[in-house]
Amino acid sequence: MSSCCMCAGRCEPANKFFSKIAKHYARRFRRSGLGKEQRLLLEGIRRDSVQGKRVLDIGCGVGALHLSLLKEGAAHATGVDAAEGMVKKAQLLSEEFGVAEKTNYINGDFVEYAEQLHDAEITMLDKVVCCYEDVETLVKKSTEKTAAVYALTHPKESLFVKTLFKSHIALAALFRWKFHPFWHDWQKMREMIVGEGFTCVYDNSTMSWRVLVYKRV
Ligand SMILES: C[S@@+](CC[C@H](N)C(=O)[O-])C[C@H]1O[C@@H](n2cnc3c(N)ncnc32)[C@H](O)[C@@H]1O
Numbered sequence: 059m060s061s062c063c064m065c066a067g068r069c070e071p072a073n074k075f076f077s078k079i080a081k082h083y084a085r086r087f088r089r090s091g092l093g094k095e096q097r098l099l100l101e102g103i104r105r106d107s108v109q110g111k112r113v114l115d116i117g118c119g120v121g122a123l124h125l126s127l128l129k130e131g132a133a134h135a136t137g138v139d140a141a142e143g144m145v146k147k148a149q150l151l152s153e154e155f156g157v158a159e160k161t162n163y164i165n166g167d168f169v170e171y172a173e174q175l176h177d178a179e180i181t182m183l184d185k186v187v188c189c190y191e192d193v194e195t196l197v198k199k200s201t202e203k204t205a206a207v208y209a210l211t212h213p214k215e216s217l218f219v220k221t222l223f224k225s226h227i228a229l230a231a232l233f234r235w236k237f238h239p240f241w242h243d244w245q246k247m248r249e250m251i252v253g254e255g256f257t258c259v260y261d262n263s264t265m266s267w268r269v270l271v272y273k274r275v
Pocket of ligand 1: 069072073076083116117118119120122138139140141144166167168169183184185186189190196
């Protein structure tokens with residue numbers, strides 16, 4: 059694992075918040091496997107073979123998605139996460155899955171590390187774009203790294219989900235919580251992905267998440 063030196067600023071609240079709850083993510087994955095939105099994301103990605111592909115998992119958490127793809131024949135996965143606790147759990151799980159030699163992990167802000175990373179055929183951002191303030195730079199730098207498939211989930215634009223997010227953001231401001239999620243202009247973000255040279259090939263949703271898979275055209 060590369061050590062984190064880039065989280066001292068923008069990602070430090072996410073580092074603290076997600077490191078604390080990493081053990082819950084790992085326990086849930088061990089007990090119940092993938093979440094519904096993750097199963098849908100993989101369904102969209104698998105429309106093309108994943109055999110031999112290189113995967114970049116940004117905001118990888120405990121690694122559920124890329125560990126699944128490695129089990130299915132992907133060649134290599136790089137997991138990047140701002141939270142040290144998440145990266146440590148992902149490393150442990152990669153050993154349990156017997157795929158540790160096909161992984162490498164970076165603990166830090168992807169935006170800061172992007173130049174140092176190899177391109178990938180499959181890039182994933184699962185429930186990450188709502189955890190980062192500068193979503194435009196995150197999307198720009200991650201699409202640049204993507205040779206073929208760009209897969210992400212973002213909060214669904216329903217009144218229910220929007221109210222939930224906005225309430226969380228308001229409470230965070232009131233009580234001065236260090237970490238809070240972000241509600242971005244999701245349509246603008248989707249247009250940006252298309253503007254970077256991608257077309258949407260899979261569009262699905264759960265109650266809370268929009269699940270999108272794009273292919274480079
Ligand atoms: C809601 S969690 C989702 C984790 C995982 N993708 C999953 O679905 O289980 C969001 C994760 O994104 C990470 N994250 C947010 N912004 C990031 C960035 N710019 N670079 C790296 N990781 C980031 C956070 O540390 C956190 O672990």
